[in-house]
Amino acid sequence: MRTRRVWSTAALFVGALVFLFPFYYMVVGSLQKKPDTSILGALPLGGLTFENYTAIDSRVDLLRSLANSAIFTGGVLLGTVVFGVLAGYALARLHFRGRGTLFAVMLLVQIVPFQLLIIPIYVLVVRTYGLADSYLGMMAPFFINSTAVFVFRQFFVQLPEDLFSAAALDGAGEMRILWSVALPLVRPAILTALLLTFIGPWNEFLWPFLVTKDQSLQPLAVTLANYISNIAGRATNPYGAILAGAVVLAAPAVALFIAFQKRFTAAELSSGVKG
């Protein structure tokens, strides 16, 4: 039994290194003056430089793109935490007309591929609402994350009923119960849901790519993709600059994930998904 476990652990380590290698190579490549694709070139041996970072920054406005990504993501997080928590609470705890329908539609949203909707949403947001090249247009389709609403609902459902009846007996209104009784208890769940929500808009490419033609509004995923497909051919060290941009795009999500990795355990999520 013990030797078997050693073998499976060893296999897992080898797999983990394979999974991580592209990340390592991203960083090494971004620091090389000239792209070295030989086998030894994968080792960080001398000739390392930050030039690629200044190169990508001179081609695309890195800070501006990062700020756009932050605004786009921040707006979605705000919409999700405010309106998503309210909706999740209502779906879990309040009896009102239309609750069943709303719950069913929330589940349906998770199954219908977003890409089916890009044409009509493009028609609506860009043509009808006139929101092309605006943060609002960028955020609109993601503004309240339905998966997060579902997670919020599951956590509120699990809270013991006695808690609520006790608070109601004390004369607390629904708003008061939500704010001072329910919310403090589900705070860790909210953090988990927000982390899951974060990676959506931060990493999203297709929608902001369609809706923003104005470079000064594009989030980093879009500016980097445009750099890859249009400009890279003319740069002196295109891969170096592309990889430097990739590191900047990947770093915030990876750092947040590592900092809060405990929240991504199976137990944490399954307690949210079991209803």
Next chain:
Amino acid sequence: MTRRATPAFTRVLGRQPLGIVFSAPYAVFLLALFAYPLGLAVWISFHDYFFAAPGAQVSRPFVGLDNYVAVLSDPDVRRSFVNVAEFLVINVPLTVVLSLVLATALNTVVRARTFLRVSYYVPYVTASVALVAVWLFLFSKGGLVNSLLGPLAPSPSWLVNGALAMPVIALFVTWKQMGFFILLYLAALQSVPRDLYESAAVDGANRFRSFMNVTVPGVRPATTLVVILATITGANLFTEPYLLTNGGGPDGASASPVFVMYQKGIEQGNPDTASAIGVVLVVCVLLISLVNRRILERD
């Protein structure tokens, strides 16, 4: 307003009408950005629809199935569906088998659990665009993969080779999404009863046998979910053919339906045929999901 709601009031709005207020913003969001566009997608696909200047009065006549006929007889569209089928044939089985095996191994491991988990999840939390950048570098003509392979390197190289472009994309997506599916399986493994493993051990089953006879049936509902979600991810494929193979190349060999939708709908200004592609795509996904459920959940 009286403190006590009248029965009629309760009957129309429910016992706690405050719920309507709480969920109103979300309901409006779903109506405006999900339900209405969903209906609009179907409506557009049955009409001669084109982009017009805002406020202009244009007629968009009903054309029945014309857009669907145009789409289904278009070789580019057919090609993209064949491409995505090839993608799914590689990606879905690989995803199911690898993520279940890895989750089972991760579930028993005691040492360096955190490091291992983080390693497998991290591609999932990273932007496709950033990861595509490294793969472009790794799989380019003079890239590291070809350096390692030496004389065995394929010619033409991976991303510009019609036979290899789609498999490379399938491999990329498998790697990128694996963490999420491992997470799903890890959650499912927690609910497989321990005594089933014990009785399998008493019956003299080795590790492989108990994996096949206890674990695999034990996580079957999760497998249905993994297959359906992996299929949906595959149907949504866009960023990878757009960036990794430079616009569905070579010569359309890696064009996905969503990429063709983008070309036809936005670049060439034919939202009607693009919507028809979308509807066909979703119908296909639903059919695959139903068949999956039938096959995976039968006893």
